[in-house]
Amino acid sequence: MLTVYSEKHRLRDAKTELHGGTFVRPFECPERAEIVLARVRQEGLGEVIAPRDFGLAPVLKVHDPDFVRFLENCWEDWVAAGGEGEALPNVWPTRAMNGKRIPRSIDGKLGYYALAGETSISDGTWEAARAGADVVLTAAEHLLSGQGQSAFALSRPPGHHAAADQYGGYCFLNNAAIAAQFARDKGVERLAVLDVDFHHGNGTQNIFYRRDDVFFASLHGDPMDAFPHFLGHADELGEDAGEGFNLNFPLPPGTDYSRWRDALDEALARIVAFKPGLLVVSLGVDTFEQDPISFFKLKSDDFADYGARIGTAMKAVSVPALFVMEGGYAVSEIGINTVNVLIGFEG
Ligand code: SP5
Numbered sequence: 001m002l003t004v005y006s007e008k009h010r011l012r013d014a015k016t017e018l019h020g021g022t023f024v025r026p027f028e029c030p031e032r033a034e035i036v037l038a039r040v041r042q043e044g045l046g047e048v049i050a051p052r053d054f055g056l057a058p059v060l061k062v063h064d065p066d067f068v069r070f071l072e073n074c075w076e077d078w079v080a081a082g083g084e085g086e087a088l089p090n091v092w093p094t095r096a097m098n099g100k101r102i103p104r105s106i107d108g109k110l111g112y113y114a115l116a117g118e119t120s121i122s123d124g125t126w127e128a129a130r131a132g133a134d135v136v137l138t139a140a141e142h143l144l145s146g147q148g149q150s151a152f153a154l155s156r157p158p159g160h161h162a163a164a165d166q167y168g169g170y171c172f173l174n175n176a177a178i179a180a181q182f183a184r185d186k187g188v189e190r191l192a193v194l195d196v197d198f199h200h201g202n203g204t205q206n207i208f209y210r211r212d213d214v215f216f217a218s219l220h221g222d223p224m225d226a227f228p229h230f231l232g233h234a235d236e237l238g239e240d241a242g243e244g245f246n247l248n249f250p251l252p253p254g255t256d257y258s259r260w261r262d263a264l265d266e267a268l269a270r271i272v273a274f275k276p277g278l279l280v281v282s283l284g285v286d287t288f289e290q291d292p293i294s295f296f297k298l299k300s301d302d303f304a305d306y307g308a309r310i311g312t313a314m315k316a317v318s319v320p321a322l323f324v325m326e327g328g329y330a331v332s333e334i335g336i337n338t339v340n341v342l343i344g345f346e347g
């Protein structure tokens with residue numbers, strides 16, 4: 001399996017995350033990608049290539065231009081406004097306010113465009129996020145040219161929490177959605193996104209919620225208990241043309257592999273019935289039992305088993321799979337768990 005990787009992910013190296021009422025070094029740190037890359041090489045998964053530059057056009061097919069400009073200029077604007085630490089929001093257009101007008105000040109803009117408050121914006125964040133989009137686009141292009149049944153986009157920072165005009169949950173650009181939209185524009189008529197990250201892929205769901213050409217399925221910690229808290233319930237089925245094309249499996253604290261696997265099998269059956277031309281897998285390995293911020297109980301061997309289940313289901317119907325790196329914060333095991341999925345898929 002081809003892996004696409006860019007060293008530019010290292011530019012996303014924030015110093016602060018708001019966690020438990022204190023600032024900690026972010027869980028989403030550069031070592032994550034380095035450890036996954038080392039494991040890809042150690043296991044001989046296949047060739048590793050750098051991305052090509054796609055420019056912003058495919059990003060703007062998914063994200064709002066004002067939001068993209070905000071991300072591009074945020075750090076500079078924050079510093080110019082006297083920010084000493086990293087850029088963080090501290091006020092939001094919540095239910096009791098009117099969120100329609102975009103403020104002029106950087107403090108107002110941060111609140112307008114942030115969907116969560118843990119994620120600092122720092123110098124280099126935009127460059128890393130942009131390179132991450134090029135990583136998934138390069139992997140998607142490779143699959144679309146008919147080379148192979150699978151590819152791995154080792155992108156960082158992750159993407160699935162980012163909506164068309166919102167960042168947060170460590171995510172800035174929605175890499176999985178950008179790849180899916182790119183594939184649509186290159187002639188793939190129907191696509192499925194399977195999100196196996198511990199957290200609900202609220203950004204991806206929101207981007208495709210009214211569409212019947214992209215089927216979204218997600219297995220995740222019940223939002224009643226887990227981030228992002230405000231999306232990911234079982235009764236969110238899609239709207240308008242998209243009704244029936246969104247599928248959530250919110251799962252309770254302590255969920256072990258047998259329960260998780262039953263949900264996966266159900267999701268895979270629905271995906272196969274949808275007859276997609278391509279599967280995008282939002283691959284977060286924060287379902288691991290030792291993940292520091294999550295509450296599922298998967299073991300390292302379980303990742304290989306579920307990779308094989310995805311592989312068996314997709315190969316039976318000749319659907320290629322694009323794996324896109326999302327979360328996973330048990331850093332010392334992130335390489336083993338991630339590459340176990342990919343090796344399991346290959347069979
Ligand atoms: C891509 C991805 O996995 N993003 C995750 C973002 C999670 N952000 C906030 C998590 C808050 C977790 N609080 C857990 C407390 C555990 N004791």
Ligand code: ZN
Pocket residue numbers: 197198199284286326327328
């Ligand atoms: Zn996650």
